Amino acid sequence: MKLDPILIEIFLHKVTAITEEMAITLQRTARTTYVKEAGDFGTALATPAGRFFAYPKVLGVSGFLDSNVGPALAAIDDLEPGDVILTNHPFASEGLATHMPDLHLIQPIFHDGKIVAHAWNFIHSADIGGGVPSSISPRFSDLFQEGFQIPPIKLVKAGVMNKDVVTLYRANCRTPEVNLGDIKAMLAALAVGERRVQGLIAQHGLDTFLQAQGDLAEYASTKALAVQKLIPDGSYDFWDLLDDDFNSKVPIRVRCRLTASNGQVHLDFTGSDPQVLAAYNIPTGGHRHPWLTLKLMHFIYSHDKTIPLNHGIFENITVEAPRGSIVNPEPGAAVGVRSATAIRLNEALVGAIAMAKPGLMPAPSGGIMIPSVLVETDSLTGERNVMVLQSLVGGTGARNGADGVDGRDSSLANQRNTPIEKTEEEAEATIVDYSLRQDSGGAGCWRGGTGVTFSVRIARSGSAVLGRGMERFVFRPWGMAGGRPGEKARVVVNRGTPEERELGKLDIFYPQPGDIVTIMTPGGGGYGDPLDRPAEQVLSDVLLGYISLACARDDYGVVIADEELDRGATTALRATLRTDRGAVPAFDFGPERSAWDAVFDDATMTDINALLMRLGSNARPQRRRELFERVVPRLPQVGLLPMHEAIGDIPEAQARAQAELARLRSEIESIHAGS
């Protein structure tokens, strides 16, 4: 670091404040709900090369700190003062935009004819055309279905708005007025950023300003490296599974090999599944990318809360994301619901860090984000009213030293919920339950946070309930260091009545008036041996209703009678359970994934994926599905049927898997021999 330490500290406050003032300006004047209520927007200042050296601490989306505006700018060869670049293109921007409702604006900041920084912002806009209102659905199989593609272009040229671009844009979204209002807010925020940067240069001089960009990154990098050195040297493999690929019940596997060497971290995602014909692909451009490093950032920040938020945090991290895989799809792949995959991928990263050293990371959270939606139809006019019922998440995972948080989860978006009274203002339907889900948190010396139970009583005929982002219906949030997994998600209609029916993971469901639809979200994983949890705490959990008496006895070995501990019986029961059970595993995945991993172990999956990658990207999905359905014939019933039951006898399934692998190998070898 070349500047004096006082000046660096002062610059840190000043440049952070600029990005926060940009965020305030944007939030104050933007129109879409995503910005106003959910905070789905971002602002930053980037170096001339395109990496963020300043980022807000509390405003907007936390997760895009490691973005790079460089590739989007490289697409423009005649940047001049007053230009503003617009893009939403996941591939042309090489992963700056990660799905198309996200509009990104970049304004190069010139000083004496030279680019000295860039102001950047993005918002999740209300709609960008495509097959459904709001432009996101898992069912889309390519990018063209997801809406209007905008490669990096000049929205503003030398200070003059490009009206043709605006006309074309207006014609291609369902809510042109709202979207244009948002763009005006974004431009106002960029103008604030550029004005403040010029003020900073006037006060401190250009050389100091440029030097501060480098020094701040170096400062962050030094701090990050100190934290990363907590990870012992070595290579650690971990993977996690999405329930299915939407078109079939074949799970999607994301795999991470973390290699640590004196604090330097390399993340290799080789062995992750090929890209899919659904909107679950993550467009990263194959570079280090915010979605690939998110949990490392949380790890670093949680261990050093004074670290400044800039790209320096990531400078000791390299990644490998193979092209054609779900973490670096070929251009044209659908990407709308990439967050579902990113959550799983980052949990694989958590697992890899935990393998290196237990206790460095919390167990995974419920790991879902469901914007549950209700559609009501007016019986007279036929008009449809679409409203968000609730943003549903699970609880957070436990960690060494703390229980998980019940019913909340900050790990991905950290959004606010919708008050019941606000929902009922809009809907005829009634919210009859929104409460913590007893016994859903993974048992452990530290208990995983519980999920929630959310129930709505339908009022109108012709209603529909939708919920994208439904995950963890098949595989559980896993437990760590002897902790148990959390409960899976469920959707049930008319729970507790003779008409009770398990719906499984739903895309869209058409209930009858009077039906009660209940969504139950997963609990976070537990940490540490549940038999080590102090009996008083288990008693307290029972009295407060987080767990049932049965759970206290079966999972924790704690016997309670008349709201009092039976200490003798507890000691005896815990001793018996301990003996019967033997050593606790480092990770407890639950029976579903244990069965799946036994059949499709890492070596087999790596072989299958390597072979599939030798097929053309369009031929892979069908061949892949065939293979898995031949090994597990009852796979299509999974969802209502637990995975381990669908698999049945494991040795038999293992034999089928090896046979299918051999068949695939010979097929592919003959294709390649023939060509």
Add this chain to the structure above:
Amino acid sequence: MSDASYRIGIDVGGTFTDFVLADVPRRTLRFHKEPSVPGDPSLAVERGIEALFAQNGITSDEVELVVHGTTIGLNAIIQRRGARMALVVSKGNRDLLEIARLRLPSSYDFTEPREVPLVPRDLVFEIDARMKSDGTVLTPLDPAEVEALAGRLKASGVDAVAILLLNSYRDAALEVELATHLRRALPGVLITESGVIWPEVREYERGLVAGLNAYIQPLMTSYFERLKARLKGKGITAPIYITANNGGTLSLETAEARPIDTVLSGPASGVVASTRVGNAASRKEIITFDMGGTSADIAVCQSGIPEFSTSTFVGDFPLMMPVVNVGAIGAGGGSIVWADAQGLLKVGPLSAGADPGPVCYGRGGTEPTLTDCYVVLGIIDPATFLGGRMKLDADAAFKAVDAIAARLGFAGPDRAIAAAEAALRVASAKMATEITKLLATAGVDPRTFALVAYGGAGPTHANLLAEEAQLTAVMVPTAPGTFCALGALLADVRRDYVRTARHLIGETPVANEAWMAISQVRQDLETEARAWIANEGDLIGESDIVVSFNMRYLAQASELEIVVPSHLLHDLDHRSLGDLFHAQHHKLYGFSEPRVPIQTATVRLAVIGRVAPVSLPSVTSSDPQPQGERTVWHGGRKWDAKIYARSQIGHGARVTGPAIVEQLDTTTFILPGWQAEADALGTLHLTREAA
């Protein structure tokens, strides 16, 4: 009684209880500071009044009004020392306080804990009763269930109960019916109904208004009763008013019923006093700067009126009621100065507070604070701090700051001075960025604003901050250390009301009908407000009504609050209200949509009862002579700063920086290149010298 002409303003703080005595006809103010008695705050009030009476030779029957501000409620919430209480909710809503608004405090830090819920889960009771969003009853009370609930509440031994039944913001009848049963069954237990205390949509936030009210009500009621008894014991029969969050005051009786209205009143009173001092000097655009031991707070006032907020926090909890918008911007005099592992200098967030306090207090503090830095730089004189009542240990301060200088890698004999100055620069830079952001939130230009500095450290740091934030003026009132007590004396009686009125207005077939309904809600509110103010005391003269509407375009996500200008209040119709909305929307977003129907959501109303004003006293003119000189460090060099006594500064007095003005309760630092001039009230106006 007829010649009663004195008013007393009282502000209870952690260290001192401040008093201001106003002689209304003779236009004089007298100030007094009494050490607080944390175990029994009313005792310090009694002692202070005795002292005031003795010092000024007045008797209890000469007092016409006592206005009192207290942080007892706020402290009880922050320290979780409130009542053992229960929350009663509708069936299915038991985890209102557990799930809260879902968002966790940090998106980055998985070690950051959630807030501890106001009521533990086993004291939250469900009852199968609730309203619909149209204001009708969905599930009525079942007498057997009510009886069972009363039994469970009794068994739980609670002192207070808050009731939140879903959709009671539309009509509180169901909550009131339940409360009536419970009051009968649980004598002595204080009960708050959400739809009575603050009928606004959003169950978590409204539940907290009711919950926090119930949480502090037993404590506040007993404090107010003790206060009343003590004042009565001194022979004071004058009415007692309590300062409120909205910058107004309430009668003691109202404050006992609605203590939640008073929890954030302390900072609000300082802002009220600032606007009075500003208005007297024709400075209507001000930023208040209240810097004490642990934090610095600011508020923006435009056109002489404080900005309000409906999204503040009390401790960990959001408060949806309108309050004077006071925001914390960081360091106080006790904030700790330190260096991190990479050798960067940091100020705060940890504070040495009042105990042990800064190193120079010699009470066991070992880590240097901003106050130690003022001492090292010569800004504060260790011999005259608090009028010499507390001798400061300058050597200890120097050593502690010198240790930081070593960690920063500074060298040379003056390295401690360099480190002390660096700490003030870092603190100023941080506060200046917060001011910039706050003004951006309000959408206003900083250059037209003056900083009004008060609190123990406010005048000491204000000029440094103004320089860094590029503000052009600083104002230091005559008694910055008792400014909140003064604000209490200057406030009018004020209460806010809210009701839901969701209607489409504009050119729709049912526009007239909708407008009738909206007007009815507004009329009902006004009737209620006027009835209340009529019973709020005899000192109140005229009262004013302020009306605003939360509105949006149909299907728009967010609302705008439209304040109705007073000249439109009488003949407001849906067209003129619609025009106001379109204009405001255009101002904010750059466009309006005249063809889209407009929906009203909420009607807000404030009633302000004017109390015959206290005139701020004028000071005589003077030409002050410096009492001496001392060396002060600033900008990396030594300066010979002239020292003045504040008591010598009269109307028209001019002081050229570098200079220091000392008074009992604070030290004002005037930078080189700045000068100060006192106005008719004695307020010092610091401005940059013309180049």
